[in-house]
Amino acid sequence: MAKTRSDSPEEMVQKLLAGDRRAAARTITLMENQSEKNNQVMKLVYPHAGKSMVIGLTGSGGSGKSSLINHLIRRYRDQGKRVGVVAVDPSSPFSGGALLGDRIRFQAHSMDDGVYIRSMGSRGYLGGLARSTSDVVRIMEAMGNDVVIVETLGAGQDEVDIIHVAQTCVLVLTPNMGDDIQAMKAGIMEIADIIVLNKADLDGAILCLRSLEATIQFAISQREDGWVSPLISTVASAAKTEDLQGINELMKTIRDHQEYLHESRAIDEVQAKRIEQELGLVFKDEVQKFIFKGLKGTGKKRQYIKAIFEGRTDPYSVVEEVLSTFLKVGAKVNETSGSKKHI
């Protein structure tokens, strides 16, 4: 394959840190493909990441996330900030393919050197993001973007992984999506730091706004951090610029939330939770890789499947047995290797 590049992870990361877009793009592809070089790349990227403001936008497909982000990009660019955007769309469970259509809304920024946009297919990962989205955000941070905006795929009620990546979560709703009982449900409604009612020029918007206001009143007492999620109505898409609504208010509210996070030091907890999530993901992947590598070629995996299929055992007993064998080996490795990064 002609496209396989001979660049070492060191060279790639060096180039992307220097602002090389192609190197950044290639590195992101490596992450998406869960390549062998992943860990090495991320080890080099990580020290340079973590300084950006990370904003997440979530909400149903067609609610206007991309159109809102388009305006946010412009406002942040007006402030002289560099912006990275990661936009996730769903992959087909059948073909594995994806139609990534978010970029179409960002056309106004297609030639701006201060904007880096990347579309991603979810590739079967649940939670509203792709497996590698958090790594890609780290890469965009390391590239020196002041703001990184993450757009989830069209999320329904329970795709809430965005809270593990973004510091400020914006939930985008539209009118007529259901009554106040829908808004009272657990899940996505609870994770919003800011709730946006987009398409506020449609019929039914005022009624929807009132019922959302009432729901937020219920929810206030439930949040431990004391932040009261503001409700903003917007019109992100209009034939005439003067018909747009609420964009400046959204910008201001994001700033308010960021100020709140920094003043109350709640930002530390947000960052720590993000790291906890990253650690969990990496552990899960690596342990699974380690174990499957150990089983490879032994024919045991097939035996286990056969045994479970014939009712002689069950997946839980098999995993227990395998783990007890492999983790003992792992423990030995840990005892004998004097890692210099030992804490």
Added chain:
Amino acid sequence: MNRDKIKVIVSKVGLDGHDRGAKVVATLLKEAGMEVVYLGMYQTPEGVIRAAIDEDADVIGLSYLSGEHLVYTPKIVNEMKKSGLNDVLLVVGGSFPPEDVPVMKEMGVDEVFRGGSLTKSIVDYIKKNAREKG
């Protein structure tokens, strides 16, 4: 389903408002397991190239139904050369006279699919040739 998806930019450049063909092909490629970044209409050559760079695309697919194919294609080819995208496959589809096909290939287009092309031929061509160039 994690590894090595072929990534394709599907777009139209210039003032051409007929996007049915581009949408059909984008859907087709999605169903063939590829990741399609759909840029839509009214793009500039520079914007398409920038998207191809940032998205690390393997293939650029352009659709024309307005007769502008001989105007914009050389610009795209030129921009690709300037940006070092010599390993990215350039595929053009749409409706144009048969005599323009060799002209576009001469310019540097890798393959041309005129109206009436079988969908399978498009998918097969891309699967076979993406990442083999350069």
